[in-house]
Every structure is written in structure tokens, then in C-alpha cells.
Amino acid sequence: MDTPQNTALMRALTELPGPLPARGVIHIATRHTDRFTVVGNHLAQHPTLSTTAVGLAVRIQSLPQGTEIGIKALAARLPEGEKLIAAALRELEAHGYLQRARTRLPNGRIVTRTVFCNQPTALLRARVAVRPPAPPQVPALPDVQQEQAPEAPAPPDHAPFVALVPPPTAPRQPSPPLPQPRELTAELDRAATALLSDLRRHAPQLVLSENDIRQLAPAVAAWLERDTHPDTIRHTLTNDLPQPLRHPAKLLKHRLTVLLPPPLPGADDLAAPARPRIAVTPFQTCDGCERAFRAPTPGHCRDCRNAHGPAQAAAA
Template sequence: MDVQHLSAPSRASSGVPRATARSGSGVVHANTRHTSRYTVVGNHLTQHRELTLVAIGLAAHIQSLPAGARIGIKCLADRFPESEARIAAALRELEAHGYLERTRERLPNGRIVTRTVSYNQPEPSRPARAPMPERRRPAPRPAPADVHPVPAEAAPASVPEPVVPPAPAPEAPPAPDPAPQPRRVPPPLPQPRTKDPARHRVAATLLADLRRDDPRVLLAERDVHRLAPAVAAWLERGATPDAVRATLAANLPEQPIHLAALLAHRLTALMPPPLPPAPKMVRPDPFQTCEDCDRAFRAPEPGRCRDCRPGLPEAA
């Protein structure tokens, strides 16, 4: 009879811890060591008792982003299926518990921006609310060596002292959401005072021919019809087609994105004033030849010069 090898396994291992596999319930972790593209997140965040799942997931996502990434409410709403209201509430939760800090600053050009700082540990100045401790029976103190233990029958029943939970730290009030900036409405395009079909055709042709001088100035047909009245207003005020063409095509960017809006702004902001009325030319009287002395003089009709005219009767 052959020798039995007791060290050989009876069946293949499943890779799952034996204690967990026997229990039949609970989560089983099958972990793989990460060597690149990973983020370390503390259990104080992932197992937070007072943060919602949306806030915990949002905090983990923000900590995984590189420095300088945009985390505005609209950007996050475009990235995730949650609404802007839920994302704003989650940001306020993270800010109240010290994982996020948002401050508004004014740039030298007058623009107001929001500076956001993400903390993987809550700041001491903004502590997170501690979870409520569970009521547990205090462990019995070990008896000294020289004191004999009292039998259980003779020992009085000990009543555990109640555990008073610590007072929660005051939460900082959430920062108010920035007020939405009013949308700027562009001013209306100039309109000619009188309708002239011929002038309108010249204006539409001028806009359509701009691409001949510069291929970047390629307008859609609807933009040509929309901007043609403004060009006609320029022509009505005495601007030549060459002057209008030079104003619209001067100093354009390398790759114009909103070309029609740029031309509409130029037609509105650089609108020339109307020409003043031309001064009335007063022509002098034509030259006439005196009938008596043949002297030349200016007069509206032929006749005599001033010296040959008969004197007027003196007033009495």
C-alpha cells in the first residue's frame, strides 16, 4: 500500500477567503493592486455617517481630477446624470464638512471667479460632525493581584454609567450659491430710414462677395439676409461699398468662431453718423455789358451800369 500525502490539497482553491465563503453573506473583496491611475481616498470619507452617497461619490471624483480641472455645477451636471440641484446640494455638504472650500475673488479686470480647494482630510477650522457613538457596556477593570475576586453570587449587580455623546461641533453655514449673471442682450442692428430695393441688393451682394477677398469671411445665406439691412443703413448714410468692406474684413482672428456676431457688432458699434446737409451754393450774377459805356458789370439782367443809371429822385 502506497504512502498517503496529507499535504496535497483535496480540491482546487476558489480564491475567496474560507471564513467569508463559509458565512454565505456579506461582501467579498477581490482586490487587485493598482500601479497607475489610482486615487487614495480615506475611509473617513467613503464611510461617512452624515454625507449622502451623491456627496461621497462627488468628493471621490473631485479628488481624482488633476489640478486646474473645472468643477462648476454646470460642468458636473453635463458629466453626470444628477441634476444641478442635487450637485449643488452635494457641494454644500462637502463644504459644510470641511472637504471643500469655495471662495469668490475679483480679478483685476473686474470679473468674479470662484476658487475651489479640495481637501482629502477635513480642515481643523471646518471639522466634520462626529457620528453618534453607540452605547456599549464598559469593560470590567482588572482586579489587583492582592485582592481575591468576589464570587459572582455575592457581587452586587453593577449598573453601567450612561455614555453622554459629545455635543456636535457647530456647522459653518453653507456659502450661498452665486447669483446667475444676467444674459447680455445685443443691441438691435441698424435699419435704413427708407426702403430702397436697389440699395438692399447692393448690401446683400457686398456681404456675399466678402469671401472673394478673404476666404475666412464665409457667411451663411440667412446671415446675409439678416445683416443686409444694416449694410444698407451704412450706404444710406453715405458710406461707400469699399469703406464698408474694409471695416468688416479688417483685423479678423485667425479662425473666427462667431463670424456673423462679430460682423453684427462692427456694423452696430462702428455705425457712421449721417452726413450733414450740403451747403447751398450761391452763384454770383452773370456779367452784363452796359448799354451806354460798354462797361462790364454783374447783374441778373442786361441794362446800364451803376454809373450810367439815372439818379433816383431825392426824397422831399
């Protein structure tokens, strides 16, 4: 039963242009002619969005205009629960893919529309470059809450569309400096250089120049100085690489800087804190009745002090 499928697969592989990679995924791309949705790599390979949020964004983008995309509506057609869907929608809203716009209808009623933007940054650039001459006509809505996913949303002027992504001209934050070891010894430098040079054996995309290795070696030495095992460093640098990887050195610089572990605590740091000592007032023997009582210095007990006090006052 598997022979026709295997034959078709082998024939498709032989028709792929160029040599096939020795490892990793091999794509057999068949051109779609109907029932397909174009998804940008900025979404499919988003560095911070969760896989659930990316998948939900693809599902929303493929839905027809006017489909309900509230939490309960999505939960009714998807295997994920309402909590997971709500968290994914919050992620998409935080990154500008999902936005809510308040709109006033011709009858004066204000409604909220949920808008999905397949390219938030492109939408922002379009609004900055060209301002629409007049607001579009808003059709009457059957309910107060309506959710739509227009291809090119353009809210009216009295309900501005607030972009949740920084404009292209916003100043970029300076990159944090590479970690540096307390002392770059010859042994640390040799181990860090060897680890970086060996990365391409584990991930062919990570081909570094000698200049890249010289710049990144102190950061790897800082990891080694903090007692990080070389296998741990190698896994951190080679795991889940983006495809395609255009700037290997920049990616390694980012991971070495952002994921730097703290130094291992010493034995004294792990020891339980000592309990505070409680000062105990010592026992004293009363000079009058020789009864024991607590006091910081020798003298009389309370009863003797009370008895001697009036007598001493009368004698004076």
C-alpha cells in the first residue's frame, strides 16, 4: 500500500533543483491554485510570539470577512480552551496583529470592531505616507460587538487607529555590550575559540569568520568562567535556529548576551542562615534575702528594694 506514495515522494525529491541538504527539513513546495492564504515570515517565524499565537493568527487570517473571532467563537471551533485562546489573542494584540477600533455608526451608536492586520508595520507606513481623503461608510451592525478582519482597515478620523508597533523612524535602542570575563586567561580564550570554531559541525549555518570568532570569544569565556558546561553553551547557541539564518554572528552575539547565566553560588551562599542569638538575663543572688532573681548586675530583688525604699526615705 505504501509503494505508490514512496514512488511519488522519490520522484518529487529527484525533481528538486540543486543538491539536497544532508540534514534538516526538505521542502516539497507545490503551488496552490485555490483555497490558500499568504502568510508572511514575520509572523510564521516571529521570535517572541508563541506557537499557539502564530497558529491562531494564521487561522484568523484564513477566515472569511465578517467571521466571529471572539474567544468563545474560536473555542467552539478549535481544540484549544478559552484560557489558551485568550492568552494567544493578548499576544497578537500586544504585537499589533490584532487591534480593537471604536467606531461611531450613522445612528450615533458607538461599537467596537476587532481588526486583524496581516502586516502591522506596513499598515503603519501606509497611514504615515498617505492619509485617506474621507472616512469610509460604515454599514449598520446587528449587535453592539462585531468582529471583522478587513484586508486593509481604515478607521474614520474620529476613531484613530492606534498602532501598537514603533514607527520605522523610531530610534533604535543601543545593543547591550557583550559579556566579558573577569580575566581572559590563555586557557579560557583557547577553549572559547575552539567551541566557536566547532559550531559548524553541529549546525552548518553557523559558519563564522576568524574576525567573528575573535569578537565572540570573550563572551563565551565569560560563560565558561561561570562554570557553564561546553555542551550547555553549544546547545544554547545551536538550538532552534531561524530559517534562513542570514547573520550567524549577530544571532550568537544576541544569545550570548541575553541568555548569560548568573555565577554559581558558593557554599556559603547555600548555607542556612544562622539563627540570631537571644540575650538571656543572668541570675543574681539578692544581697538582702539571698533569693535568686534575674538582673544584669548584682543587687537586691524587687521585694527587698520595695522594703528598703521607704525605710531609706524615712532615715533621710
